[in-house]
Amino acid sequence: MRVARFHAPGDIRLETDPDPVASDDEVVIRVRACSTCGTDVKISRSGHPNMTPPQVMGHEIAGEITQVGRAVDGWAVGDRVQVIAAIPDGTCRECRAGHPAVCRNQLSMGYQFPGGFAEHMIVPREVLAVDGLNRIPEALSFAEASLAEPLACVLNGQEIAGVGDGDTVVVIGAGPIGCLHVRLARARGAERVILIDLNADRLAASADIVKPDLAIAAGDGDIVARVLEATGGDGADVVITAAASGRAQELGLQMLARRGRLSLFGGLPKDAAVIALDANLVHYRELSVLGVNGSSPAHNAEALRLIATGAVPVADLITHRLPLEQVLDAIELVARGEAIKVTIEP
Numbered sequence: 001m002r003v004a005r006f007h008a009p010g011d012i013r014l015e016t017d018p019d020p021v022a023s024d025d026e027v028v029i030r031v032r033a034c035s036t037c038g039t040d041v042k043i044s045r046s047g048h049p050n051m052t053p054p055q056v057m058g059h060e061i062a063g064e065i066t067q068v069g070r071a072v073d074g075w076a077v078g079d080r081v082q083v084i085a086a087i088p089d090g091t092c093r094e095c096r097a098g099h100p101a102v103c104r105n106q107l108s109m110g111y112q113f114p115g116g117f118a119e120h121m122i123v124p125r126e127v128l129a130v131d132g133l134n135r136i137p138e139a140l141s142f143a144e145a146s147l148a149e150p151l152a153c154v155l156n157g158q159e160i161a162g163v164g165d166g167d168t169v170v171v172i173g174a175g176p177i178g179c180l181h182v183r184l185a186r187a188r189g190a191e192r193v194i195l196i197d198l199n200a201d202r203l204a205a206s207a208d209i210v211k212p213d214l215a216i217a218a219g220d221g222d223i224v225a226r227v228l229e230a231t232g233g234d235g236a237d238v239v240i241t242a243a244a245s246g247r248a249q250e251l252g253l254q255m256l257a258r259r260g261r262l263s264l265f266g267g268l269p270k271d272a273a274v275i276a277l278d279a280n281l282v283h284y285r286e287l288s289v290l291g292v293n294g295s296s297p298a299h300n301a302e303a304l305r306l307i308a309t310g311a312v313p314v315a316d317l318i319t320h321r322l323p324l325e326q327v328l329d330a331i332e333l334v335a336r337g338e339a340i341k342v343t344i345e346p
């Protein structure tokens, strides 16, 4: 089978591997869709601390079961499935407290285990042990189902930020994650959604699809003033930064309403992770600054349900579908911000 394997920054190779065989407690899938994301760009350029090369990349995975180990219950050849990316151990302090997204022993598909940029992939026992395999409803395509993983992370972020009825939500960053945030905020009852991006072309393309109430190109002057003006001076109930920008985080805090919540969804480069935070704004206005890290298996199941019911449509976010042989082109498309979602169909 063909796979795309990361060897070193700038060195991703298309290689031929033997087809995998399921052990007793594993399942093998024929990968039908594996979507690319900003993390794939980061890995391709600078590697990742949790990833020991060489490794098959790809973590937004959907496919069809082709082998079921003898000790595996509940799955059959031909079942269509979506696979979690972040795998909690289910036993540590955080997992026992019901917070598997911050499991201290978390493993990941495409990092410690071979990922979905491959024709076939083993679903490891660690995934099956935490209910990490989700049945794809019939009406849903594999490509749509592959977006359950990023939507699961977005869902975790909005649960933590308490996005709900009547909220004014600002999303900074109009990439695929920003688009999913706009759609999910609406599904959760947000009254007003404002989308902001530095890149006016990308903002226009994304706004055309997800239709925020207001789109603000960050180059057009002071975005804090624009948000305050658009909210009658109140500010936003929730600001979500879906961009690797410390400046976006600093400005996001300043555009919050009293008791507002700032969700730091996008991580920062590790050499630029310290920001200037006005502690008195947090203090006097009772603001909350909230982190978010990936998602749980339950978030994946719920995200797949949100896509399947039409609460969060994703088909129109998939702007490019490419074969595995063009995975490097796919990663470049994502890096240039010209695509919304690029799905590899191995």
Ligand SMILES: [Zn+2]
Pocket: 088, 089, 090, 091, 092, 093, 094, 095, 096, 100, 102, 103, 104, 105, 106
């Ligand atoms: Zn754990």
